[in-house]
Amino acid sequence: MMGREARATLIRLWARQILETITLVLLMLLIIRITLQNFHxxxxxxxxxxxxxxxxxxxxxxxxxxxxxxxxxxxxxxxxxxxxxxxxxxxxxxxxxxxxxxxxxxxxxxxxxxxxxxxxxxxxxxxxxxxxxxxxxxxxxxxxxxxxxxxxxxxxxxxxxxxxxxxxxxxxxxxxxxxxxxxxxxxxxxxxx
Missing domain, CATH: 2.10.109.10 (Umud Fragment, subunit A)
Structure with a gap:
């Protein structure tokens, strides 16, 4: 069974990973928006x-x-x-x-x-x-x-x-x-x- 401190550390690691992933996706979308444009x-x-x-x-x-x-x-x-x-x-x-x-x-x-x-x-x-x-x-x-x-x-x-x-x-x-x-x-x- 996991202790309270270990659980808190695990939640912080997951939160950090999610935040990093969201930041990376937003950065990639920004770069794509700056460099590519669709045209009809x-x-x-x-x-x-x-x-x-x-x-x-x-x-x-x-x-x-x-x-x-x-x-x-x-x-x-x-x-x-x-x-x-x-x-x-x-x-x-x-x-x-x-x-x-x-x-x-x-x-x-x-x-x-x-x-x-x-x-x-x-x-x-x-x-x-x-x-x-x-x-x-x-x-x-x-x-x-x-x-x-x-x-x-x-x-x-x-x-x-x-x-x-x-x-x-x-x-x-x-x-x-x-x-x-x-x-x-x-x-x-x-x-x-």
């Missing part, structure tokens, strides 16, 4: 990579130690209305020269072979762009569904401070063809300086 896709501008009504996770800490890169899919505050969040692919980074002629995208003299672009909608509703230079701390973004995307061709560059994070995972719904990690498309830009 509303529209078809990123087809076929992302679909309307999907849910994704955005890594808000992705650019703490590195700069956003060509090919990254980012969520950002729309420059004309910071209350709205958009999702697009980075095509050109600070200092790049970009040209777009119909469906051909050229970055720093290199023609991109963009396998992620929606081939079913090749229409480009925007005028030709010739040798536009991407300014410091700015990014040129486009949707993968080029005929149905409001992007840098229409309203200009995305300032660095507007970037919320990098899209990394499609987590809902389960039955889509792109469930899970988003593919890395950096090889499309491998020959750009």
């Amino acid at each position: 896709i509303d529209g078809h501008s990123m087809e076929p990579t992302l679909h309307d009504q999907e849910y994704i996770l955005v890594n808000k800490a992705a650019y703490l130690l590195q700069e956003p890169a060509r090919g990254d899919i980012i969520v950002f505050q729309y420059p004309r209305n910071p209350q709205e969040n958009y999702i697009k692919r980075i095509i050109a980074t600070p200092g790049d020269r970009i040209s777009i002629q119909k469906n051909t995208v050229i970055v720093d003299g290199t023609t991109l072979h963009e396998r992620y672009v929606n081939k079913d909608d090749p229409y480009n509703p925007y005028p030709t762009i010739n040798q536009r230079v991407v300014g410091a701390n700015q990014y040129f973004v486009m949707g993968d569904n080029r005929g149905n995307s409001s992007d840098s061709r229409a309203w200009g560059m995305v300032p660095r401070q507007n970037i919320i994070g990098k899209a990394v995972v499609v987590y809902w719904p389960f039955d889509v063809d792109n469930f899970g990690l988003l593919p890395n498309m950096s090889d499309v830009f491998a020959h750009v300086r």
Whole structure:
């Protein structure tokens, strides 16, 4: 049989363990909340990579130690209305020269072979762009569904401070063809300086 003092010690140990567990869980939840955010896709501008009504996770800490890169899919505050969040692919980074002629995208003299672009909608509703230079701390973004995307061709560059994070995972719904990690498309830009 356990004495009164031994029982009190055991209760203190259990209470301490429970408190430590609760503190650890709360700390983990805080870290997850700071670094990850869910995002709901509303529209078809990123087809076929992302679909309307999907849910994704955005890594808000992705650019703490590195700069956003060509090919990254980012969520950002729309420059004309910071209350709205958009999702697009980075095509050109600070200092790049970009040209777009119909469906051909050229970055720093290199023609991109963009396998992620929606081939079913090749229409480009925007005028030709010739040798536009991407300014410091700015990014040129486009949707993968080029005929149905409001992007840098229409309203200009995305300032660095507007970037919320990098899209990394499609987590809902389960039955889509792109469930899970988003593919890395950096090889499309491998020959750009």
